[in-house]
Amino acid sequence: MSSLQEQGWFDLSQNSVGALCARLATDCAAVQGATGTRLGTVLQGVSTMTLGVGLAMFYSWKMTLVSLLSVPCVMGGIYLEGYVNKRAERRERAALEQASRVATEAVLNVRTVHSLGVEESVLARYGAALAAAAARAAPGRRVRGPVYGVCVCAPTLGYAVSLAYAGYLIAREDLPYAYAILVSEALIYGAWMLAAALSFAPHFAGARRSGARIVRALRRRPRVATAPTASAHHDWSAVGEVKFSNISFAYPSRPNVPVLRGLSLRVPPKATVALVGPSGCGKSTLLNLLMRSYDADSGSVSLDDKDIQRDLTLPRLRAQLGLVQQEPSLFSRTIQENIAYGDNSRDVPLDEIIEAAKQANVHSFVTGLPMGYATVLGSGSGSSLSGGQKQRLGIARALLRRPALLLLDEPTSALDAASEKTVQAALEAAAAERTTVIIAHRLATVRHADIICVIDKGVVAESGSHDELVRRRGLYWTLLQQQSPGATST
Numbered sequence: 424m425s426s427l428q429e430q431g432w433f434d435l436s437q438n439s440v441g442a443l444c445a446r447l448a449t450d451c452a453a454v455q456g457a458t459g460t461r462l463g464t465v466l467q468g469v470s471t472m473t474l475g476v477g478l479a480m481f482y483s484w485k486m487t488l489v490s491l492l493s494v495p496c497v498m499g500g501i502y503l504e505g506y507v508n509k510r511a512e513r514r515e516r517a518a519l520e521q522a523s524r525v526a527t528e529a530v531l532n533v534r535t536v537h538s539l540g541v542e543e544s545v546l547a548r549y550g551a552a553l554a555a556a557a558a559r560a561a562p563g564r565r566v567r568g569p570v571y572g573v574c575v576c577a578p579t580l581g582y583a584v585s586l587a588y589a590g591y592l593i594a595r596e597d598l599p600y601a602y603a604i605l606v607s608e609a610l611i612y613g614a615w616m617l618a619a620a621l622s623f624a625p626h627f628a629g630a631r632r633s634g635a636r637i638v639r640a641l642r643r644r645p646r647v648a649t650a651p652t653a654s655a656h657h658d659w660s661a662v663g664e665v666k667f668s669n670i671s672f673a674y675p676s677r678p679n680v681p682v683l684r685g686l687s688l689r690v691p692p693k694a695t696v697a698l699v700g701p702s703g704c705g706k707s708t709l710l711n712l713l714m715r716s717y718d719a720d721s722g723s724v725s726l727d728d729k730d731i732q733r734d735l736t737l738p739r740l741r742a743q744l745g746l747v748q749q750e751p752s753l754f755s756r757t758i759q760e761n762i763a764y765g766d767n768s769r770d771v772p773l774d775e776i777i778e779a780a781k782q783a784n785v786h787s788f789v790t791g792l793p794m795g796y797a798t799v800l801g802s803g804s805g806s807s808l809s810g811g812q813k814q815r816l817g818i819a820r821a822l823l824r825r826p827a828l829l830l831l832d833e834p835t836s837a838l839d840a841a842s843e844k845t846v847q848a849a850l851e852a853a854a855a856e857r858t859t860v861i862i863a864h865r866l867a868t869v870r871h872a873d874i875i876c877v878i879d880k881g882v883v884a885e886s887g888s889h890d891e892l893v894r895r896r897g898l899y900w901t902l903l904q905q906q907s908p909g910a911t912s913t
């Protein structure tokens with residue numbers, strides 16, 4: 424069973440990047456720290472003690488029983504230590520995850536941090552989170568010291584009691600002196616070894632809890648997964664008709680805030696459909712549902728009359744889609760590899776990559792670089808490139824998939840006028856032969872779409888061509904007026 428979690432799981436604050444990194448580091452280290460040599464030490468301690476007790480019983484069972492009185496002390500101390508650690512660990516973990524969240528957020532957004540000049544305040548927040556973690560761990564540490572002392576002292580105490588009793592047995596019951604020494608040495612050595620081994624017990628308890636958390640995460644059944652009714656449809660590729668039927672949806676992290684309320688919408692094959700509407704009305708959410716980043720709470724989405732939840736596997740569905748976002752995520756790899764990420768199902772030959780780059784208007788830029796397609800992009804999402812260059816690489820990557828459906832989420836909104844023109848030209852060429860759903864804020868960029876759908880209050884408020892909507896003088900017209908007052912022409 425796949426344990427790749429759905430987007431909604433990552434939206435929860437306890438599963439943020441920082442929290443997950445902290446959990447991965449601490450839980451895996453805890454499991455690793457309680458295996459290998461530590462496990463060997465425990466086995467050695469237990470077997471030495473067993474052998475020691477056996478020998479001691481053989482030579483003097485009375486002396487052995489008296490000496491073993493210290494064992495419950497040791498065990499009690501270990502239990503207490505484990506209990507104290509468990510409580511401290513839980514509180515410390517939460518505080519460390521918070522600190523890690525602050526650090527990860529700052530590193531991911533290092534440019535913004537610099538530009539806003541908030542380095543000191545980020546450092547202060549990180550310091551405060553670390554201090555909170557230390558404060559939460561302090562009570563546990565204070566108790567652990569004395570408890571550890573008891574564990575170490577108990578065998579010595581047992582040794583003293585055992586020698587005193589040995590003196591009594593030698594004097595009153597003729598226990599040979601050599602036996603007394605043999606028994607006490609066998610027991611003290613065994614008890615020391617056991618105490619040393621058991622001092623690791625809290626680590627084992629912690630490792631068990633960490634292991635359980637890892638296994639729980641791996642076993643979690645993702646909410647978005649391929650349904651048992653779905654078939655692979657190996658030879659199928661979509662024509663590109665999409666239907667949203669009566670969709671209602673709220674994000675799992677905000678289940679009480681409905682975003683879509685019974686929305687229905689049809690995207691005809693090979694058409695270009697623009698989604699417009701006020702900010703936050705749910706345009707990107709529709710794309711999220713189509714990609715099955717989330718599943719709708721009710722209603723259905725179909726692609727070529729195949730229900731995307733019931734009839735299609737996740738890989739088959741997503742293979743039909745090519746997404747271009749406002750700013751593409753590029754990796755610190757070569758340009759060739761970055762474009763090839765578009766199709767991980769095979770080794771993509773260079774000529775296909777070049778073809779996609781040509782379609783995306785980025786080939787001549789790439790060949791102008793000294794290393795061409797072998798140029799390694801800087802870290803931080805291709806920071807060595809301009810916005811327009813990055814966007815065209817993102818388009819090339821999407822086109823490499825030969826998607827039946829091109830999903831464009833404000834693809835030109837982060838670009839200057841000159842870059843926008845080149846990117847727009849690349850997109851228009853790409854959209855010509857396939858179904859395209861485009862989200863745009865600037866209505867001028869989608870004026871020529873076949874259908875423009877205005878989303879408002881979780882439903883399609885109106886739809887039609889630009890001219891039809893202008894004639895209707897509805898919400899589209901109002902938005903148009905807000906963007907370019909006085910624009911009444913059709």
Ligand SMILES: Nc1ncnc2c1ncn2[C@@H]1O[C@H](COP(=O)(O)OP(=O)(O)OP(=O)(O)O)[C@@H](O)[C@H]1O
Binds near residue numbers: 682701702708
């Ligand atoms: N991952 C998420 N978890 C919770 N709420 C979300 C999430 N993503 C979006 N939302 C909320 O859902 C609503 C719709 O968001 P969406 O991004 O679909 O709007 P949009 O129309 O694309 O907005 P914009 O035009 O500003 O990009 C908003 O109120 C937003 O705050």
